[in-house]
Amino acid sequence: MATLKTIRKRIGSVKNTQKITKAMKMVSAAKLRRAQTRLINARPYSNKMQEILSNLFYLMPEEEKNKHPLLQNRNEIKTAEFLIITSDRGLCGGFNGNLLRRIDSVLKEKSLVVPEVKITVSGRRGRDYFRARKKEPDQFITGMPEDVPFEKTLEMANDLIKGYIEGRFDEFYLVYNYFRSAISQEIRIERILPFELQPSALEGSNTYLPTHIYEPTRTEVLNDLIPRALAMMIRRAFLESIAGEYGARMVAMDNATSNSSDMIYDLTLQMNRLRQAVITTELMDIVNGAEALK
């Protein structure tokens, strides 16, 4: 049976928790705004990059198009690698959980078809998840800065291209939470190597366009452009994930705050009932005592 004192104590602790969740919600909202601006500013570059690549290859002579190794699907896929982007911190609702559960089943399916499946995990949450399932990630990234420097992703992209050419893997996938809005994320699994081109906007247009003039040369230009395009995809995935994380945390903390309000309400009601009951019993005692003295 709860006593007045224990109820008061619980109300106090729920109030403290509420203060924390409220503060975290506020902080997440502020960080979300910043992450969102970064993401929105980065999207045009990344879209342009895709557009230009599609145009380039669209206007390229057929025989040249098929020469580029990064665009070729390999006949036999021995190793598939996944980069799974999660957050370093928790308390963001189903943000990591949903993604990890989903990718776990995808990985299981994949390993039926492909002899070797490697995973690179970004974010402590993801690593802990795979560790708990006795599956140490092959590579682990943590503490990605929030502005996700382009140089850093460029390094990753160059490393990927090297790995692909050397045959360390035959397919590379990006797994991340796409930022649909502050309150909703969408799990995306995208294959980035071999490189997939989107259909060009020029397709079906009537104007005749000659193949591009390349300066300095086609090979040099492509060797420069493709790593950048990859780097931008990776950077964007990170930015999407970071913005999504704050959005998810904001929502989770908002729910937590309103849940604790409900809890405080219920507890206060319970406390007042109990207090009333105590007063009534005390009064009865006094009245009974007075009666007995007569």
Add this chain to the structure above:
Amino acid sequence: MAKMHLEIVTPEKPIVTAEIDELVAPGALGEFGVLPGHTTLFTALGSGRLVYTQGNQSKSLEVSGGFAEVCDNRITVMADTVKE
């Protein structure tokens, strides 16, 4: 005279979207100019001043690194860094 559509973007943020008459940009092999009706071109960028003209006004920006594409009267400049 026909105008060209110019877009300048960097990895950090989009910089300029404009309808222009003329563009002069620092290519990797030296400066090049673009007028409406230019053939399709794809070039790496060096560093230097990029100047574009709208009517009789011209604006210039400091760019370094990146690429430019000219295709069907649309110019896309993807610079690594852009300064006023």
